[in-house]
Amino acid sequence: MVFSSLPFLFVFLPVFFLFYYAAPRRLKNYVLLFGSVIFYAVGTMDHPEHLALLLLAMVVDFYTAIGMERFTRFRKFLFAASLLYHLFWLVFYKSAHTMVLPAGISFYSFQGISYLADVYRKKYPAEQSFLHLSCYIMMFPQLIAGPIVVYPQVCRALHRRKHHPEQIMRGLGTFVFGLGMKVLLANQLGGLWRDAKAIGFDSLSTPLAWMAILAYSFQLYFDFFGYSLMAMGLGRMMGFRFPKNFDHPYLSLTMTEFWRRWHITLGSWFREYVYIPLGGSRAGKLCTFRNLLIVWTLTGLWHGFGLPFLLWGLSLFVLIALEKLLYGKTLSRKAILGHLYMLFCIPLSWVLFSCESVSQASVLFSRLFAVNGVFPSFSGDYIKYFGIYGKYLVLGFLFSTYLPYNLLKSIRNRYVLAAFLLLIYGASVYCLWRGLNDPFLYFRF
Amino acid sequence: MTLKKSNGILILLLFLVLLVTTTVSEFRKQLHEPAVEAPVQTDVPTLPETMPMETAEPAAPASMENTLFIGDSRTVGLSEYAKLDEADFFSNVGMSVYNVGEARVSIPEVGKVSLEELLEGSSYDRIYLMLGINELGYPFRQTVARYDELVASIRSAQPQALIFLQANLHVTKARSDTDEIINNPAIDRFNQEVSKLADEKTVFYLDANCIFDDPAGNLDEEKSDDDTHPLARCYPAWGNWLAEQTGEVLAYLQGAIA
Numbered sequence: 001m002v003f004s005s006l007p008f009l010f011v012f013l014p015v016f017f018l019f020y021y022a023a024p025r026r027l028k029n030y031v032l033l034f035g036s037v038i039f040y041a042v043g044t045m046d047h048p049e050h051l052a053l054l055l056l057a058m059v060v061d062f063y064t065a066i067g068m069e070r071f072t073r074f075r076k077f078l079f080a081a082s083l084l085y086h087l088f089w090l091v092f093y094k095s096a097h098t099m100v101l102p103a104g105i106s107f108y109s110f111q112g113i114s115y116l117a118d119v120y121r122k123k124y125p126a127e128q129s130f131l132h133l134s135c136y137i138m139m140f141p142q143l144i145a146g147p148i149v150v151y152p153q154v155c156r157a158l159h160r161r162k163h164h165p166e167q168i169m170r171g172l173g174t175f176v177f178g179l180g181m182k183v184l185l186a187n188q189l190g191g192l193w194r195d196a197k198a199i200g201f202d203s204l205s206t207p208l209a210w211m212a213i214l215a216y217s218f219q220l221y222f223d224f225f226g227y228s229l230m231a232m233g234l235g236r237m238m239g240f241r242f243p244k245n246f247d248h249p250y251l252s253l254t255m256t257e258f259w260r261r262w263h264i265t266l267g268s269w270f271r272e273y274v275y276i277p278l279g280g281s282r283a284g285k286l287c288t289f290r291n292l293l294i295v296w297t298l299t300g301l302w303h304g305f306g307l308p309f310l311l312w313g314l315s316l317f318v319l320i321a322l323e324k325l326l327y328g329k330t331l332s333r334k335a336i337l338g339h340l341y342m343l344f345c346i347p348l349s350w351v352l353f354s355c356e357s358v359s360q361a362s363v364l365f366s367r368l369f370a371v372n373g374v375f376p377s378f379s380g381d382y383i384k385y386f387g388i389y390g391k392y393l394v395l396g397f398l399f400s401t402y403l404p405y406n407l408l409k410s411i412r413n414r415y416v417l418a419a420f421l422l423l424i425y426g427a428s429v430y431c432l433w434r435g436l437n438d439p440f441l442y443f444r445f
Numbered sequence: 446m447t448l449k450k451s452n453g454i455l456i457l458l459l460f461l462v463l464l465v466t467t468t469v470s471e472f473r474k475q476l477h478e479p480a481v482e483a484p485v486q487t488d489v490p491t492l493p494e495t496m497p498m499e500t501a502e503p504a505a506p507a508s509m510e511n512t513l514f515i516g517d518s519r520t521v522g523l524s525e526y527a528k529l530d531e532a533d534f535f536s537n538v539g540m541s542v543y544n545v546g547e548a549r550v551s552i553p554e555v556g557k558v559s560l561e562e563l564l565e566g567s568s569y570d571r572i573y574l575m576l577g578i579n580e581l582g583y584p585f586r587q588t589v590a591r592y593d594e595l596v597a598s599i600r601s602a603q604p605q606a607l608i609f610l611q612a613n614l615h616v617t618k619a620r621s622d623t624d625e626i627i628n629n630p631a632i633d634r635f636n637q638e639v640s641k642l643a644d645e646k647t648v649f650y651l652d653a654n655c656i657f658d659d660p661a662g663n664l665d666e667e668k669s670d671d672d673t674h675p676l677a678r679c680y681p682a683w684g685n686w687l688a689e690q691t692g693e694v695l696a697y698l699q700g701a702i703a
Contacts, residue, residue, distance in 0.1 A: 037459065041466040046474075048467040055459050062452075130452035134459070197670040203526065203677035377677060378525040 001043040003230045004182050006432055012039060020238065021163070029135050029158065032238065036140040043103055043144075050102035053089060058134045060085055061112040065119040065126035065133075079120040086113050094305045104144040106302060108137050110269055115151045117273055124152060132158045141234035145227050147245045148265040150272075154240055161239030171236030173421050177408075178229025180424035181399070183431050186223035189215045189396055192389040193354075199381070201363045206374045207382035209367035213347040215389060216354050218396030221250065224263070243268075250400035253338025254331045255319040255345060266302070270295050288324075293317050303353070308361060312352035319345065504696035506688035513567075513606075515560065515599075516540060516575035518674060519614055526677040527684030533567075535560055541579040542591040564602035571691065572599055573651075575611035577635045578673075582626045589638045596642055607698075609691070610643060612636040612652035618663040620672035627673070629663055651690050653683055 001008050016035045023031045037051070044050040064082040068075045086109045093101050115136070119126045127133040135158055142149055196204055196212035204212065228245035235242045249262035259267055271280075275295050281288040293314075300313020323331070331338040348368070355361035366372065386393075398404060411417045512532040514520050517540040524534035535550050551557045555566065574596065580588040599608060613632050615621070621628040636652065643650035657675050659665040664672070668679050675683070 033455075033459075034462070037462050041462065045466070045470055048463065048470045051463055051466055055456075055463060059456060128448055130455050134455070194671065198674050198676070199526075200670065200676035200678055377528075381525070384525075 001039055003227065003234075004179055004428070004432060006429070009179075009429065009432075012042075017237070028238075029131050032139055033131060033135050036135075036138045036143060039140040040103070040138070040143060047100055047102070050100075050105075053102055053105070054108060054138065057086065057089075057108060057112055058130075058137050061115055061137065062127070062130050062133045064116060066128070068116075068119055069126050075120060079116060082116050083113060091305075094301075097306075107146045107148055108143060110148050110266075111137055111150070114148075114269060114273055118151065124155070127151070127155075139235075139238075139240075141231040141238075141240075142242060145224070145231075146263075146265055147228055147231060147242050148269050149242055150269075153243055157240050163239050167239065168237050171233045171238075173233070173417070174236060175230050175233030176421045176425045176428075178226045178231075178233060179428045180226075181222045181229060182226030183428040184424065185392065185395060185399060186219045186221075186226055187431065188392045189219040189222065189389070191215075192385060192392070193219055195385065201360065201367055203377045204364075204367045205376070205379060205381050206367060206370040208385055209364060210347070211382060211385060211389070211393065213351060213354075213364070213368065214393060214396070217250075217347045217350050218393070218400070220350065220354075221246075222396070222399065248400065248402060250342070250346060251339075251402075252342055253335060254323050254328050254342070255316065255349070256323050256328060257332070258342065258346070259316070259320070266299070270299060274298060289321055292320060296320070306356075307358050308352045308355055311358065312349070315352065316349065319349070503689070504692040506685065507571075507691035507695055509684075509688065511568075511570040512573070513563070513569045513571070514573045514575075515545070516573070516611070517579055519578075520573075520575055522674060522677065522680055523683060526680035527687075528681055529684045529687075533563075533569075535563055539579055540576060542576050542588060542595050543580065543583065545576065545595065561598075561602070564599065569603055569606045571607045571609060572603060573609045573611055573687070574599070575613065577613040577639065578627060578632065581631050581635065585634070588635070592639065593642065596648070600648075606647075607694070608648045609687075609694075610639050610648065610650050612639065612650065612654060614675065615654050615658055615662065615664040617666050617669055617672040618659075618661065619666065621663055649694055651687065653686055656682055656686055 001012060003009075016031075016039075020028060020031045020035065040054065041048070041051050060082055064078050068078050071078070089102075090105060090109050093099060093105060115127075115133075118124060127136075132155075136149070136151055136154055137143075139154075192215035193212055196208065196215075201209070225246045232242045232244065243265055245264050247261040247264065249258050252258035252261055275291050278291040278294060279287050280291060296313045296317035297310065298313075299316070300309045300311070303309045303312070322328075331341055351364050351368070352358075352361050355364060367376075408417075408420075411420070509529045509532040512529075514523060514529075514532055514534045514536060516523070516534075516536045518536075518538040520534060520536035520540075521538055523529065524532075524536060533552050533555075535548075535552065537548055537550055540548060545560055547559070549557050549559050550563075552563060555563065558566070576592065576595070577588070580591075596608065596610070599606075613636055615629045615632055616624070616627055621630075640650040640652075642648055654662075654664075657664050657668055657679065664675070666672075668675050670676060
């Protein structure tokens with residue numbers, strides 16, 4: 001089930017929260033768990049085996065962790081076996097391009113692995129309540145597309161949390177703001193990218209090709225950022241504080257900085273569970289680069305098993321390595337230079353990410369760099385599409401800065417804020433009702 | 446109840462939910478599977494041939510001067526990518542027989558006009574019409590009636606013009622199989638009604654699906670990204686095909702007069 005869909009907004013959400021708030025404290029986690037099961041089951045109705053896979057993953061995580069504590073001699077074996085179990089399904093589904101990827105598998109597998117690794121390393125004891133562990137893995141706000149939460153971030157709240165009306169309202173506000181970001185910004189910007197693909201990259205003029213990849217860059221950001229805000233908002237409405245996933249990434253001065261501010265929970269996961277265990281940057285320059293290469297190859301593969309994602313991951317490694325070796329510090333010191341560099345690098349880095357094949361990406365690259373001329377066919381295309389989508393591109397730039405968020409924070413009057421959020425909500429619902437909706441881009445990972 | 450026991454009960458309950466989900470899913474699948482019916486012999490008339498006469502030598506492609514195209518997004522694509530620069534285009538995305546009367550479109554050297562104003566103020570030798578896909582959600586007979594009225598109004602405003610009714614282009618198999626409204630059987634059903642309006646004297650029917658279809662009669666997936674519109678690079682072939690087909694019609698008419 002998609003957050004930005006009318007059935008979710010008008011059926012699931014009200015019914016769920018009615019039960020959730022009406023339930024006595026000791027039953028709230030049960031409502032959360034069974035609500036999440038229904039959320040997932042409805043969303044994957046045509047593939048009940050996906051629900052089976054998720055339930056099995058939770059059982060494996062729960063009993064392996066307990067087993068690692070109880071049978072210390074087999075700790076290593078149990079950890080390795082459970083790790084292989086998760087990796088097997090991830091590789092199996094991601095490499096089989098003809099099969100439907102189980103919703104959220106990349107996210108819940110990583111949450112399970114982080115939990116098992118932490119229990120293995122004795123960072124905290126194994127959870128003894130299946131209810132709590134399954135809520136951690138399965139709670140619907142973060143089940144499908146993160147943020148990738150680690151157990152200590154929700155453990156206390158799972159055992160005991162408060163539901164202040166103030167927090168509930170704040171959570172609702174965050175949810176609505178995220179919904180607006182997805183429906184009013186991402187989906188509209190997605191229209192330009194969709195149109196560019198419908199025209200065919202080979203027929204785009206160079207200015208339109210740049211507009212299209214810019215639109216994709218903004219769409220991806222507001223789509224995923226919007227989703228993360230919705231997840232955080234829903235979590236807060238139930239007394240959870242999820243880690244933030246984005247910190248104005250498009251204002252970064254280097255690619256290294258960008259990946260500290262984009263999909264933060266995935267970056268932290270790789271740092272904590274791959275990069276640092278491999279030795280991080282403590283074992284000399286050569287080892288650092290080897291570790292970075294491994295992390296970026298895995299990051300690419302996490303997004304998909306195709307060659308485009310692998311090349312995308314490797315190209316990020318090259319950029320980050322070059323920044324470390326050559327010009328990273330200069331860019332960080334000189335903001336204008338850094339912004340110009342990123343204005344160029346960010347859209348280009350998304351080309352491989354956005355294309356279904358390397359040959360499609362190479363066609364887009366050829367149009368971006370005017371191979372065979374600036375205007376291959378319809379020379380007025382960029383004027384036409386700027387007329388339609390120009391305002392959304394300007395909004396994209398604006399909402400990538402701090403300005404609108406600071407403006408929103410400066411509204412002290414509750415009624416003004418409520419009216420503003422109501423307006424966003426109304427406009428979003430109107431767009432959804434008109435059918436101007438798209439699924440979330442990050443649901444395919 | 447011990448924690449161990451409650452964990453076991455909870456897991457059992459969850460797998461019970463899974464069992465229910467699987468049952469519901471199976472039931473839904475059975476519900477959606479089309480019932481196998483014996484083929485019924487119907488009295489559907491076959492489409493008339495596009496060309497009324499076979500010529501020994503291919504006729505020269507017609508020029509597109511003094512020509513008007515009326516249509517939806519596919520015609521917009523034709524105006525932008527088919528290199529038919531001499532023609533006028535009264536088209537916009539989403540145009541249909543229901544809104545073509547209210548639409549105002551910018552025509553070079555004429556300005557922003559309605560179709561009625563355009564037809565009153567200009568004289569065209571040939572008018573091409575392609576509408577019908579955006580209307581598939583509307584009642585079928587009502588749409589056919591509105592289409593007839595539109596053709597009649599074009600005919601009365603431009604009695605000298607040859608009218609070419611273009612078949613609506615197919616969608617890909619992926620869309621046709623999943624879209625309950627816009628699918629190829631529905632498109633073919635409407636096209637068949639359109640083809641009946643051709644008298645092969647002043648109104649002709651042209652079906653360009655032969656350029657874009659795969660062998661199974663769906664829009665070729667290689668020629669479309671959005672399952673509905675041909676890629677821009679395919680439009681020049683459509684433009685050339687139209688010029689050739691029109692040339693054939695003109696040669697036929699000249700032959701008939703002689």
